[in-house]
Amino acid sequence: MPRIPLEDNFDDVINKAQRGLKITDEDLAKRAEVSAADLAAVKGGKPLVAVIRRVARHLRLGPNALEELAHKDWYPTQPNFPRGFAMFNTRYGDLTVNSYLVWDPRAKLAAAFDTGTDCGAMLDTIRAEGLTLRYIFITHAHEDHIADLARLAGETKAEVWASEPEPFDEFPAAKRFKENAHFHLGELAIKTLFTWGHSPGMTSFYITGLSWPTAICGDAIFSCSMGGSPTHFTEQFRNNQEKLLTLPRDTVFAPGHGPLTTLAQERQHNPFFAR
Numbered sequence: 001m002p003r004i005p006l007e008d009n010f011d012d013v014i015n016k017a018q019r020g021l022k023i024t025d026e027d028l029a030k031r032a033e034v035s036a037a038d039l040a041a042v043k044g045g046k047p048l049v050a051v052i053r054r055v056a057r058h059l060r061l062g063p064n065a066l067e068e069l070a071h072k073d074w075y076p077t078q079p080n081f082p083r084g085f086a087m088f089n090t091r092y093g094d095l096t097v098n099s100y101l102v103w104d105p106r107a108k109l110a111a112a113f114d115t116g117t118d119c120g121a122m123l124d125t126i127r128a129e130g131l132t133l134r135y136i137f138i139t140h141a142h143e144d145h146i147a148d149l150a151r152l153a154g155e156t157k158a159e160v161w162a163s164e165p166e167p168f169d170e171f172p173a174a175k176r177f178k179e180n181a182h183f184h185l186g187e188l189a190i191k192t193l194f195t196w197g198h199s200p201g202m203t204s205f206y207i208t209g210l211s212w213p214t215a216i217c218g219d220a221i222f223s224c225s226m227g228g229s230p231t232h233f234t235e236q237f238r239n240n241q242e243k244l245l246t247l248p249r250d251t252v253f254a255p256g257h258g259p260l261t262t263l264a265q266e267r268q269h270n271p272f273f274a275r
Helices: 009-021 027-031 037-045 049-058 065-069 120-130 149-156 235-246 263-269
Strands: 085-092 096-106 108-112 132-137 157-162 175-177 182-185 188-194 201-207 216-217 252-255
Touching: 009 037, 009 049, 009 065, 009 235, 027 037, 027 049, 037 049, 049 065, 049 201, 085 120, 085 216, 096 182, 096 216, 096 252, 108 182, 120 149, 120 263, 132 182, 188 235, 188 263, 201 235
Parallel strands: 108 132, 132 157, 157 175, 216 252
Antiparallel strands: 085 096, 096 108, 182 188, 188 201, 201 216
16 A cells, blocks of 8 residues: 555644634734744745744644654654554545454454445455455544445445444444444454544544554544544543543554554654643
8 A cells, every 4th residue: 555645734733723722813823922924824834843833832732743744754653464454545535534444364254444435445355355244333424434335334234333422314224332332353352432523423443452452543533633623622632632542552543544653653743642
């Protein structure tokens, strides 16, 4: 698979944080003691380091991590999964979206997480590995993540599951889970974590039994960023802090957009969480 770009640039991070915290441009410029013109330039993508660092402190962002992102100095080291894990990246307009397949190689039982816009490669993997797809888990019901759900469910007859709070009228046959629900696939254990904010029922799935502990986290968190939410930003941030950033340090984060990363790397390089 080609190298997947980071989901957000430094200016995207600044804009997400500012919208979420409901701080106006005028107020932010005043707090950071920068000119309105310089703030507008930074928000438009110009890497003015002194301004970026001043703004970061007032948006609760890590200045070093934000500067690093502005310079494009870092990309997450990719974890290796010899067996039992596959990532699929499909195009949605001018973006790409991720979906995932995990399985127990001995039991040949599998679970899918979202579908992206084309589940063809996932179906090919299921057939090549001789797998039975038991579950299709939905992180959240935004169109880019479930665009090919009818096809995947129709061809595999797998159960479709989404969280109780997530609006999900597109697939009436879907079953609903509560937080901290547990599912098993042979030696794999899957636990649901409600990391809502970007959507009302956004769910991350914590999986043990693979080569690494893994959290498939939808749009809750990305490498060097997190999902935006103009109305529930504080809750989104708190859920990420309390439910994802408290997992074991070697946990792999498998986000809905952008590359794989790890909890340890995001603690150091994600402006929302690095200090």
